[in-house]
Amino acid sequence: MPIIELRTEIKASKEIVFDLSRSIDLHKISTEHTNETAIAGKTSGLIGIDESVTWRAKHFGIYQLLTSKITEFERPNLFVDEMVKGAFKGFRHEHHFEDLNGGTLMTDYFDYESPFGILGKLADKLFLLKYMTDLLAERNRIVKDFAETDKWKKIVA
Template identity: 80%
Template sequence: MPKIELKTEIKAERKVVFDLSRSIDLHKISTEQTNEKAIAGKTSGLIGMNESVTWRAKHFGIYQNLTSKITEFDRPNYFADEMVKGAFKEFKHEHYFAESNGGTLMTDIFDYKSPFGILGKLADKMFLEKYMTELLTERNRIVKEFAESEKWKELITE
């Protein structure tokens, strides 16, 4: 079961970084390359505890739907989303936020299990883990860009 861990230093208030990380609208911006669209559940704004969203996106040339639900929520410190339905056998994406150097240290832990047994494990080693790391890194780059500028005010209000 691959586990991807990313740490991102962001020069912004923790509550701003937290809210950007749960923004459906920011997620759409950060995944333009896969043409992700929220098609069911919470489709815009800030997702919260026990809410779910279904995404439709093109990965590896194939359109796929994936539904995830917020299963743990402690603003502005932590939240987790877990796959309810989709291409993975399972996944849990944990989001941690800590005050650090006058800003926020955002830590993502994406723990997933690929389908298809040994073939899934082979896909992880060959390309899937790298692909998922790149998607999450791009998402975090966009969170940082919005949080460290005035752009965040376009998506969230205090």
């Protein structure tokens, strides 16, 4: 099971970064290239504990559905979303937030398991691990961009 760990330093308060990271609307912006749309559950605003969202997105030329649920929530330090239904055998995404030099250190741990046994493991090595890392890095780039400018006010004001 691959585990992706990303650390992003952001010059903004932990509370702003936390809320941007759980924003359905900002997630849509960060995944425009996959035509990702929230179609069920929490479909806009800020997602919280025990809430779920179902996303429809195009990956590798195929539209897929993925439902995740917020299973842990400690504002503004941590939240966890876990897959309930979708293409993966399973995933757990931990979002950690720490104060750092007047800003925030945002750390993601994305632990996933591909389906299809040995074929899934091969896909991880050939392309999936890089693809997932790039998706998360782009999401973090967007969170950073919004948090470090006045754009965040359009999302969490």
